[in-house]
Amino acid sequence: MSAQPEKARARNAQAKRRSLIVLLILVAITLGYLALDRSADAPGAYRARSVVTTIAILLALVKVRLIFREFMQVRNAPMLLCRLIDLWVAMIGAALLASYYIGLAVH
Amino acid sequence: MSETSAGPATLAEPPTEAGPPRGLAGIAWHWRNDPKRELWFAWYSMIIFYNIFVIVFFIMTHAQPPPHPDWSDAQVVSWFNGNHNGLLIGFGIVFAIAALTVPANALIAYSMRRMSVSRAFAYSYLVMYSLSAFPGMLLLCVVLSVAAMRPGRDPAQTHWLYDFAFLSYIGTMGIFLVGSLVWMLAILLDKNRVLPKWFGYLNLCNALTEVVVAPAWIFHRGVLDWNGLISWWINMVVFGVYTSAFMVLLRTMIRREDFGEGPLPDLPNTLKAKIAALAGAAQ
Amino acid sequence: MTDIAQAEQPEAETKKPARHIPGQPDMWVLVLFEALVFTAYFAVYLFHRSAHSGLFLRSQAYLNPWLGTLDTVLLLTSSMFMLHCVQAARAGVARAAMTNACLTALLGLGFLISKVTEWILLTRTGHGFTSNEFFMYYFFLTGIHLLHLLIGFITLGVIMYQLRSPKRGSREIVETCATYWHTVDLLWILIFSLLYVVR
Numbered sequence: 001m002s003a004q005p006e007k008a009r010a011r012n013a014q015a016k017r018r019s020l021i022v023l024l025i026l027v028a029i030t031l032g033y034l035a036l037d038r039s040a041d042a043p044g045a046y047r048a049r050s051v052v053t054t055i056a057i058l059l060a061l062v063k064v065r066l067i068f069r070e071f072m073q074v075r076n077a078p079m080l081l082c083r084l085i086d087l088w089v090a091m092i093g094a095a096l097l098a099s100y101y102i103g104l105a106v107h
Numbered sequence: 108m109s110e111t112s113a114g115p116a117t118l119a120e121p122p123t124e125a126g127p128p129r130g131l132a133g134i135a136w137h138w139r140n141d142p143k144r145e146l147w148f149a150w151y152s153m154i155i156f157y158n159i160f161v162i163v164f165f166i167m168t169h170a171q172p173p174p175h176p177d178w179s180d181a182q183v184v185s186w187f188n189g190n191h192n193g194l195l196i197g198f199g200i201v202f203a204i205a206a207l208t209v210p211a212n213a214l215i216a217y218s219m220r221r222m223s224v225s226r227a228f229a230y231s232y233l234v235m236y237s238l239s240a241f242p243g244m245l246l247l248c249v250v251l252s253v254a255a256m257r258p259g260r261d262p263a264q265t266h267w268l269y270d271f272a273f274l275s276y277i278g279t280m281g282i283f284l285v286g287s288l289v290w291m292l293a294i295l296l297d298k299n300r301v302l303p304k305w306f307g308y309l310n311l312c313n314a315l316t317e318v319v320v321a322p323a324w325i326f327h328r329g330v331l332d333w334n335g336l337i338s339w340w341i342n343m344v345v346f347g348v349y350t351s352a353f354m355v356l357l358r359t360m361i362r363r364e365d366f367g368e369g370p371l372p373d374l375p376n377t378l379k380a381k382i383a384a385l386a387g388a389a390q
Numbered sequence: 391m392t393d394i395a396q397a398e399q400p401e402a403e404t405k406k407p408a409r410h411i412p413g414q415p416d417m418w419v420l421v422l423f424e425a426l427v428f429t430a431y432f433a434v435y436l437f438h439r440s441a442h443s444g445l446f447l448r449s450q451a452y453l454n455p456w457l458g459t460l461d462t463v464l465l466l467t468s469s470m471f472m473l474h475c476v477q478a479a480r481a482g483v484a485r486a487a488m489t490n491a492c493l494t495a496l497l498g499l500g501f502l503i504s505k506v507t508e509w510i511l512l513t514r515t516g517h518g519f520t521s522n523e524f525f526m527y528y529f530f531l532t533g534i535h536l537l538h539l540l541i542g543f544i545t546l547g548v549i550m551y552q553l554r555s556p557k558r559g560s561r562e563i564v565e566t567c568a569t570y571w572h573t574v575d576l577l578w579i580l581i582f583s584l585l586y587v588v589r
Binding site for chain 1: 438448462481
């Protein structure tokens with residue numbers, strides 16, 4: 001009986017730790033953007049770089065999936081929702097990359 | 108068309124051996140005896156109106172998709188000349204059948220009256236949408252008809268009428284925005300399960316499209332003008348999904364209607380019920 | 391269709407907690423639908439970017455990536471506190487849930503102030519909604535996102551209203567509103583990468 005609140009507290013602390021780790025990973029990726037931004041070209045002399053664009057989009061998708069699975073708790077949702085979210089992330093990625101590259105090809 | 112419901116308020120059913128007759132006689136029977144006939148009339152009015160709307164606006168008059176806002180006087184005059192008969196006949200039809208929007212709006216207001224929320228939602232929606240029909244659709248029809256009526260008019264004047272028509276159509280979205288929010292709020296607060304909550308949220312999407320259309324007042328070219336990829340094309344997809352959804356949902360509502368005050372009963376043979384039955388049998 | 395999509399499936403493992411959809415399944419319809427609509431906007435932006443790449447690149451240089459990063463970190467942190475709020479609400483600890491909800495709101499407010507400041511700075515230097523095509527997309531996307539954030543504040547208000555009274559406290563509504571808030575964060579992640587970083 002007295003173990004119950006202990007277990008709940010331990011689970012709670014573990015959940016909080018997990019969410020903090022997820023936040024730190026997300027912030028790290030965000031700071032990675034800054035590094036990408038700096039390294040892409042000299043400030044004030046931006047150049048079109050499809051590599052940078054592709055990395056930026058892929059990193060965004062990683063963050064989006066992480067937010068879905070951890071913060072929005074899709075990880076603990078029925079498999080159908082998990083699969084649907086993965087499909088959505090893939091669709092968004094495909095649409096963004098396709099529109100960028102098709103735009104490059106056409107223009 | 109009349110469904111038996113498992114709920115407390117059941118409809119008066121004909122004796123099973125007599126039953127509603129089939130075919131033309133069946134239609135006559137329903138016209139005389141079906142307690143939901145007014146609801147079905149309203150629903151069919153909505154379907155007929157939207158179908159005629161699409162044919163008139165998209166095919167006969169070419170007013171949708173809208174022509175470009177950045178055309179010259181000569182191009183605008185050429186558009187009117189090319190669509191002269193279509194514009195006059197098409198909008199003539201719209202003027203004749205515009206009143207079909209009234210029962211359609213009444214049905215939507217009825218859905219809110221059936222909900223557990225205040226009647227104010229239904230009445231305010233009804234007033235808003237009744238008033239919005241003029242700037243939201245009829246003004247465009249009147250002005251474009253006026254412009255088409257005299258092909259020899261000064262091109263600058265024709266261009267003025269063209270701008271007036273399309274801006275009035277696009278720019279008066281505010282009423283639709285508020286109306287969508289009223290319906291959304293009613294659905295989300297409703298305890299009678301008249302309409303599903305996801306449709307309430309879809310109302311929010313629809314309301315937001317009215318905001319997305321607002322830059323059409325500012326831009327004359329690009330993706331945010333009244334003809335733009337974002338302001339018109341993507342918006343129309345959202346609007347199309349929204350309209351199709353409420354047509355289907357209102358039909359389901361009428362089928363479920365038990366004329367009571369409490370939660371609407373579910374239909375007996377839905378896929379959800381079948382899945383639940385399977386899940387129950389598996390345990 | 392959506393009812394089938396969100397139907398719960400029986401839990402296979404007996405040791406793990408039962409899988410459940412966070413909040414109303416209906417809210418997930420909104421989340422996925424809005425994600426598609428915004429993806430359409432982004433696709434249009436990316437497609438048109440290459441038509442005027444010089445103009446877009448020059449204009450993009452006026453954006454401040456540090457402010458963008460700050461905005462992102464603010465929203466990410468607010469999402470974490472939102473998750474804590476939901477977890478506390480589930481455990482029945484209303485006070486902790488309320489504190490976390492307030493922290494979420496505060497960080498959201500921080501984002502709002504930062505965004506408006508950035509807009510003011512840009513318009514002061516002559517880059518407004520109608521300045522050029524890049525800034526048209528910039529103000530449109532950040533503007534429509536800000537509108538979603540304001541709606542997010544309303545959902546936070548609903549959460550706080552639910553938490554204030556134990557009789558009212560509906561776990562489902564708290565989770566539903568939280569799902570919406572995370573969507574605001576999600577959309578910003580995409581907007582930030584597409585407006586500030588993409589070349």
